[in-house]
Amino acid sequence: MQIEPFALERYFARHEFSARYLLSPSDCESWRMSDLLSLADAETRLLWENLRLGYTESEGHPLLRDEIARFYAPLTARQVLTAAPEEAIFIAMNGLLDAGDRVVVLEPAYQSLHAVARALGARVESWPLVVEGGRWSLDLNRLQDLLRASTRLVVVNFPNNPTGYLPTPGEWEELISLVRRSGAFLFSDEMYRLLEYDPSMRLPPACTCYERAISLAGLSKAFGLPGLRMGWLACADAAGMEKFQIFKDYTTICSSAPSEVLSIIALRSQEMIVERNLAIVRENLATARAFFGAQGGRFAWIDPCAGSVAFPRWLGEKPVEELAEEAVTRAGVMMVPGSMFGYGGGHFRVGLGRRNLPEVLSALGSYLGQKGG
Incomplete structure (x- = not known):
């Protein structure tokens, strides 16, 4: 590559x-570290004090995946895979794409959301946000024009980095409907979710709205814990998740044991x-x-x-x-x-x-x- x-x-x-x-x-x-550990409950304090620095389960600690799955009901822990956030993007793109696939990417975007696809030989097409009336705006008609029978994947990021843009719930429903009708997968970078200034504008995770959607999230942004290098993929598509797990065996294999326990503490104190x-x-x-x-x-x-x-x-x-x-x-x-x-x-x-x-x-x-x- x-x-x-x-x-x-x-x-x-x-x-x-x-x-x-x-x-x-x-x-x-x-x-x-001391402030985060002060939030531990009895169970996680015991996990921390008795922690052995051995290998961990490749999918992620069962308790950690249970906590993550709470974001994605009715999905369960079996439909969650932990990985460093950047690693998770790399895993998902490699699991989904082949050379020649068409990929539509909302831009501006974090570079790996389009660069990995391009490096795999995919044809990447830009779907740009625009400024209208002093605000960022989403052109759903443009997305409809970009979608083809050969479109394999649509990549979005909401709340958006770097603009801070967030579509309305109605726009989100229409976006998912367009992708569903095309038959493409939807990769949804949700790293900044939970930081909505008006909680009523919080969008449901993509993976709970569409069976071929993959949600990416983690603890680096909203939780202020980038040093844990903890993120995850959530998806209802069993075949897709199996591909992601197989590919992860060639990256980190498993997560850091201390990071997993600290992540459980953080999620329980969300x-x-x-x-x-x-x-x-x-x-x-x-x-x-x-x-x-x-x-x-x-x-x-x-x-x-x-x-x-x-x-x-x-x-x-x-x-x-x-x-x-x-x-x-x-x-x-x-x-x-x-x-x-x-x-x-x-x-x-x-x-x-x-x-x-x-x-x-x-x-x-x-x-x-x-x-x-």
Whole structure:
């Protein structure tokens, strides 16, 4: 397999651990080990204290899969496979696709959602989000035009990274109906699910709506636990899940035993963990909206609907890539330009999930003030 370099990850590799300020992280405020362990109940505390560092079950710890399956009723633990989130994408694409298959991908998107398919020889067709009336918008007529008898897979991501877009429940139903009529599989990246600002807008997981849908989720974003490297696939299609399991035997085989127990603790404390993170996101959203709105017309702020990221536009004359390079080298502020998602137009990502965003915006504001116009 020949696969293109992962632009976003290479960009983070250059700057994430050297820049003083990160404007563009996608995760929520991470947890200290001691704070997470303090949430353990009697059963999980005993699991942790008696943990042996041996191999684990390749599908995932039974208790862990039971907790995950609660998100996906009527699916059961047998229809869940654990894996690192990026690994799960790789597994699913390899299990579903052959050279020559047609794949429709909602964009902008995390690069592996289309790059793995392309590397496997699939024909990838872009289905872009557009900005209408100052908001991100979904063109379902465009999806209908893209779907063919030869379409094998449709790939979506809601809440969307990097835009924060979320379709309405009605749009979600229509999207699934279009995919079902085409007979294609639906791969639904739901890593930012649970971070809806209005819980009534939360969409049901794709795998509970369509028998050929695969839901991807994990603990990196909404839970603020990327260091656990814990994600999963959920799907009602038994043949598909068997293919994913067979392929996983050639990747990690099984998950980290400590990560599994810590993940069970986190999932059993979901309500408290997610509510803490949502409070941070909501406060930062108001702060970012005010900051970019006060920058003298140099930015166009576009409100996200959900999730821990936003995707505003830089309106200056120079390319946003040049602004980003200046910001990180002269002010120590790392900002991710839209080109890291293959998306132009001056967009860049703003992370809303970490407590220090006001400090980051202050540093960016000082730099913008120094450079003028």
